Amino acid sequence: MTYDLKGLTLAERILSVRSGRRVKAGDLVVVPVDQVMVVDSIAPSVIRLLKEELAGEIRYPERVSFVIDHVAPAANVEVATTQKQVREFAREHQINLFDVGRGICHQVLIEERLAQPGWVVVGSDSHSTIYGAVGAFGTGMGATDIALAVASGRTWFRVPETVRILFKGSRPAGVTAKDIALEVVRVLTADGATYASIEYHGTETFSLSERMTLANLAVEAGAKVGLVPTVGEALGAYEVPDWLAVDEASYETTVEIDLSGLRPSLSVPFFVDNVHPVENHLGVPVDQVFVGTCTNGRLDDLRAVAAILEGRRVAERTRLLIIPASSTVLEQAVADGTVATLLAAGAVFGTPGCGPCMGRHMGVLAPGEVCVSTSNRNFMGRMGSPEAKIFLASPEVAAASALAGAIALPETPSFGGDR
Amino acid sequence: MKTENPIRGRSHVYGDDIDTDRIIPGKYTKTLELSQLAEHVLEDLDPEFRARVEVGDILVAGHNFGCGSSREQAPLALKAAGVGAVVAKSFARIFYRNAINIGLPAVEVPEHDIGTGAILNVRLTDGVVIDERSGKRFRATKMPEVMVDILQAGGLANYLKERGGYGPFSTEQNRTP
Numbered sequence: 001m002t003y004d005l006k007g008l009t010l011a012e013r014i015l016s017v018r019s020g021r022r023v024k025a026g027d028l029v030v031v032p033v034d035q036v037m038v039v040d041s042i043a044p045s046v047i048r049l050l051k052e053e054l055a056g057e058i059r060y061p062e063r064v065s066f067v068i069d070h071v072a073p074a075a076n077v078e079v080a081t082t083q084k085q086v087r088e089f090a091r092e093h094q095i096n097l098f099d100v101g102r103g104i105c106h107q108v109l110i111e112e113r114l115a116q117p118g119w120v121v122v123g124s125d126s127h128s129t130i131y132g133a134v135g136a137f138g139t140g141m142g143a144t145d146i147a148l149a150v151a152s153g154r155t156w157f158r159v160p161e162t163v164r165i166l167f168k169g170s171r172p173a174g175v176t177a178k179d180i181a182l183e184v185v186r187v188l189t190a191d192g193a194t195y196a197s198i199e200y201h202g203t204e205t206f207s208l209s210e211r212m213t214l215a216n217l218a219v220e221a222g223a224k225v226g227l228v229p230t231v232g233e234a235l236g237a238y239e240v241p242d243w244l245a246v247d248e249a250s251y252e253t254t255v256e257i258d259l260s261g262l263r264p265s266l267s268v269p270f271f272v273d274n275v276h277p278v279e280n281h282l283g284v285p286v287d288q289v290f291v292g293t294c295t296n297g298r299l300d301d302l303r304a305v306a307a308i309l310e311g312r313r314v315a316e317r318t319r320l321l322i323i324p325a326s327s328t329v330l331e332q333a334v335a336d337g338t339v340a341t342l343l344a345a346g347a348v349f350g351t352p353g354c355g356p357c358m359g360r361h362m363g364v365l366a367p368g369e370v371c372v373s374t375s376n377r378n379f380m381g382r383m384g385s386p387e388a389k390i391f392l393a394s395p396e397v398a399a400a401s402a403l404a405g406a407i408a409l410p411e412t413p414s415f416g417g418d419r
Numbered sequence: 420m421k422t423e424n425p426i427r428g429r430s431h432v433y434g435d436d437i438d439t440d441r442i443i444p445g446k447y448t449k450t451l452e453l454s455q456l457a458e459h460v461l462e463d464l465d466p467e468f469r470a471r472v473e474v475g476d477i478l479v480a481g482h483n484f485g486c487g488s489s490r491e492q493a494p495l496a497l498k499a500a501g502v503g504a505v506v507a508k509s510f511a512r513i514f515y516r517n518a519i520n521i522g523l524p525a526v527e528v529p530e531h532d533i534g535t536g537a538i539l540n541v542r543l544t545d546g547v548v549i550d551e552r553s554g555k556r557f558r559a560t561k562m563p564e565v566m567v568d569i570l571q572a573g574g575l576a577n578y579l580k581e582r583g584g585y586g587p588f589s590t591e592q593n594r595t596p
Contacts, residue, residue: 044451045491053576054585071449079449126489126513142491142517144575152585190436191483195512222486224512271436358445358488379440379487386444386463 009162009249010227011197014137017243018120025161025252033063034136035114036149037123039105040068040079041360042142043086046124049147058093059153065096065114067105072353074100075361103326103352106130106294110212111328117230117240122149127294127376129218133211135230135244140219160197160224161252163188167202169260174410176304177210178296178374178394179265180257181217186265186275187255194222196252204232209298216295217376220272264409266372267392270380278397281407287369288319289402290383291395292350293357296374297325299332301395306338308399308410309345315405320347321363323355359383365390372401422524422570426541427551428477428503430533435481437464439488439514443496456496474501477541479533481507484525485514494518494525504541506533506548506559519566522574527560543567 003022005013016023018031038046043066050056058064066086074080083100090097098108105125108114110133115121117135122128124146131138139157141149149155165184184198198218203211211228218226230240266281268274291297291305302324314320322342324330330352333339339349356363357375364384365371371383371390378390391407400410441464443456450456461468478497484507485493494517497505504524508531518525526541528548533539540549546561562570572578579585 041448042490048451049576053580076449082449124489126487128489140489140513142489142494142513142520144491144520145516148575148579148585154585190486191509191511194483194509222483222511359440360445360449364446377438377440377487379438381444381463382440384446 005243007247007249009197009251010135010199010229010244010246011137011160011162011225012249013243014118014120015157015159017118023159025159027159028156029159030154030156031120032153033122033149033155034116034119035109035121036064036146037105037109037121037125037128038064038066038146038150039070039125040072040083040086041070042124042146044082045143046147046150047085047089049144050151054147054151057151058095059151061094063153064150065098065109066090067098067102067108068100069104069353070358071360072100073351101327101351101353103324103329104294104297104354106216107298107325107329110134111326117235117238118244122146122155126219127216129223129226130212130216130294132215132218132225132227133208134235134238135227135240137225137227139224158195160195162197162199162249163193164199164201164251164254166254166256167200167259168256169258171259171262174264174396175259175262176394176396177206177213179262180259181214182265182267182275182392183257183262184214185217185220185273187257188221190220190271190273191222193218196223198223198226200226200228201246203228206232206234207300208234209300212298213295220376264394264397266397266407267378269378269389269391272377272392278393278407278409281391282409284370284407286318286372286401286406288321288363288365288371289398290321290356290363290371290373290375291398292323292325292355293375294325295376296395297323297329299329301374302329302333302338302342304395305399306341308396309403310341312345312403314346314402318402318405320345320402321350321355322347323350324352326352356383372398372407374398422522422573424543424567424571426477426504426524426543428475428539429473430477430479430535430537430539431468431472432479432533432535433464436483436486437480438486439490439493442485442493443490445488448490448492453495453499456492457499460496460500469500472500472502475503476501477539478502478505479507479531480505482509484510486511489513491517491521494521494523498523506531506539506541519569520575522570522572522577524570528557529560531557533557543570
């Protein structure tokens with residue numbers, strides 16, 4: 001390397017190495033893309049652009065993945081027809097295809113090691129910030145940007161400024177990665193990190209799943225990327241390049257968050273940054289509880305729900321819908337008995353994928369209904385009716401609310417022990 | 420549709436944090452049919468907007484316009500409904516890129532008190548938005564020339580087609596450092 005990375009943030013380091021020169025916040029770079037992820041709902045637009053506008057060339061098909069997860073299985077003939085076209089296009093061009101039931105794009109890419117420390121990964125889904133959990137520069141883009149990345153193997157960025165989040169203190173029992181991620185969004189606000197990179201420091205002991213929850217929600221503060229330093233046991237299985245090291249860098253701001261002061265939280269409709277302690281909303285009747293999504297649909301999340309529901313039944317007025325984030329998660333949860341426990345408690349399972357998160361199918365809400373969801377957005381109309389309300393919460397709070405039929409806190413101290 | 424510079428149009432004003440689900444709800448994004456997208460644009464926010472909007476009108480908003488999903492259908496729905504430009508105090512980054520890419524001018528005006536029904540004159544290259552009736556001038560973030568070129572070509576795909584190849588994306592570089 002003929003250039004110096006001293007004093008650079010993680011985002012600056014990745015974009016420097018990928019563009020082959022030392023770059024700083026504010027610089028414009030064109031970089032090769034290590035992986036482009038395209039979801040089923042955007043793929044038809046991308047294919048149209050590739051065929052009609054960009055002459056159909058795909059420079060590096062092995063760096064492109066199509067995932068059918070947003071409406072999977074297909075909800076109607078129209079969707080089925082576009083998905084058929086997506087499959088045919090993927091096969092014709094030797095693009096990686098992850099079909100119905102394999103799982104949510106982000107979960108699948110990380111399971112398949114198609115996001116790696118130091119890589120640039122762009123996805124046609126805004127929660128692509130999640131790849132920062134493994135130290136990849138991951139960000140969401142729209143169809144045109146994605147089509148150009150698929151065609152040329154490259155994209156452009158303005159190198160982002162960095163907001164450093166510094167966690168201090170130890171978390172009390174019952175405070176999960178979801179509560180911490182929501183606290184970051186509350187403190188920064190919905191546009192507090194617009195165009196910026198968030199770096200999460202003080203996360204050495206966080207598991208990979210917890211890092212994914214954190215980085216997933218970075219976009220809810222407007223961030224371009226959410227990078228978790230690749231320090232700690234969680235990334236033991238990955239090869240981390242030496243240059244991806246944390247250094248004394250120039251951060252735009254540093255925000256300290258004392259974990260010991262946090263409590264289980266809810267994001268209250270209709271804004272993700274409208275975060276309040278669960279206590280403020282106890283007893284609100286709940287029609288549906290949804291456990292799943294790229295935010296909280298992993299094995300540890302399902303286990304946390306099972307631990308609370310074991311030997312008990314979901315309230316009669318409440319539907320508990322569980323959608324594992326991937327087929328791997330589902331297989332593991334079957335193997336270790338988690339699924340049996342959840343079924344015995346009255347849970348209903350859906351095909352691994354996005355489920356009703358963006359209101360397309362498999363559990364949309366009626367006017368006036370209330371849903372406690374482990375997902376990442378509670379915007380008006382997000383899960384169906386604009387008159388429905390979505391409260392975002394941890395799997396633990398979701399489970400307790402399913403039992404009570406109303407917003408509730410899990411009983412302590414059994415809860416939150418060994419996550 | 421190609422973008423003129425300056426852009427002139429009548430304002431429709433909304434607040435902060437207008438998310439992509441309110442611009443075009445997810446349930447309508449199954450289609451690529453532009454008229455379908457236009458039909459449902461902003462319907463949960465303002466059910467009357469669709470009937471009221473005329474070709475060339477300008478949507479005006481507060482902070483963080485277009486936050487949420489990466490769906491390019493959000494700017495496409497606005498453009499298909501006839502919106503000539505969006506003026507906002509700030510934009511969510513994915514919406515901003517998408518808007519320029521599909522040829523919908525997204526103009527950042529950090530401070531403004533524009534009211535509904537104003538006739539606005541948006542000068543992309545000068546970085547100024549003028550309320551023609553009151554004569555008030557609002558400072559806009561100046562747009563780099565390449566972005567104005569993309570808008571005037573009607574979007575990134577047209578821009579690249581007019582020039583041939585992938586522009587700055589066409590030079591091969593080493594993949595690994």
